[in-house]
Amino acid sequence: MYYSTPAMKTWTTEIKTHLADREFLVSLGVSFFVLAISLFVNYYAGVYATVHASSPVTDLILSNIRVYDVDGIFIYGSIAMWVFFAFLMFRRPKEIPFTFKALSLFILIRALFITLTHIGPFYPAVLIHSSFMNKFDPGADLFFSGHTGLPFLFALIFWKKKSLRIFFLCASIIFGAAVLMGHLHYSIDVLGAFFITYSIFHMAEFFFPKDRKRFYA
Numbered sequence: 001m002y003y004s005t006p007a008m009k010t011w012t013t014e015i016k017t018h019l020a021d022r023e024f025l026v027s028l029g030v031s032f033f034v035l036a037i038s039l040f041v042n043y044y045a046g047v048y049a050t051v052h053a054s055s056p057v058t059d060l061i062l063s064n065i066r067v068y069d070v071d072g073i074f075i076y077g078s079i080a081m082w083v084f085f086a087f088l089m090f091r092r093p094k095e096i097p098f099t100f101k102a103l104s105l106f107i108l109i110r111a112l113f114i115t116l117t118h119i120g121p122f123y124p125a126v127l128i129h130s131s132f133m134n135k136f137d138p139g140a141d142l143f144f145s146g147h148t149g150l151p152f153l154f155a156l157i158f159w160k161k162k163s164l165r166i167f168f169l170c171a172s173i174i175f176g177a178a179v180l181m182g183h184l185h186y187s188i189d190v191l192g193a194f195f196i197t198y199s200i201f202h203m204a205e206f207f208f209p210k211d212r213k214r215f216y217a
Contacts, residue, residue, distance in 0.1 A: 031100035038107035045111035046141035053120040053140035061187040062122050070182035098211035102204035114141040125183035145185045148176040149193035156201040
């Protein structure tokens with residue numbers, strides 16, 4: 001005989017409630033649509049920036065530290081974070097619309113930034129041994145650092161959940177340090193990510209107030 005846990009019952013009840021909420025379903029559909037559009041735009045923005053990349057420039061930090069092998073952190077750390085994020089969204093369906101719309105806004109704004117600036121990658125840099133990562137990361141989409149900014153965005157979104165806030169803040173710091181140690185981003189890419197991401201988060205709260213209100217309901 002199958003025995004469901006209280007947590008499973010709560011999750012099932014929440015799913016049924018959301019499926020009966022037309023406004024939620026519309027918002028959910030829109031969030032998936034804008035996320036798909038943002039990923040499409042981001043990819044071609046990265047290709048454009050790579051094709052038009054200039055020569056590398058000097059950097060206060062990168063010019064004074066050697067290259068470290070951060071291949072494992074860059075690849076498997078990213079995969080682990082996204083798997084955890086997917087699990088988080090699965091467990092918290094009511095939070096998907098706002099989170100995905102904020103994520104889409106982040107990706108679109110970053111696509112704009114990398115289209116405007118085409119500084120070539122710093123040399124030397126660690127070689128990332130992953131055809132999957134290289135396929136979705138053309139190479140010169142540098143400003144600002146997504147590996148730093150995205151975990152920070154999630155930390156801001158889940159700020160009231162202390163454990164999640166600490167987890168994503170730590171991930172942001174670790175990834176920020178890793179991309180610098182591997183010479184994968186300039187120092188301004190990492191530092192700027194925190195300030196720009198903070199602004200993007202508040203823009204998302206301004207543009208999507210109903211989704212944010214549902215997030216805390």
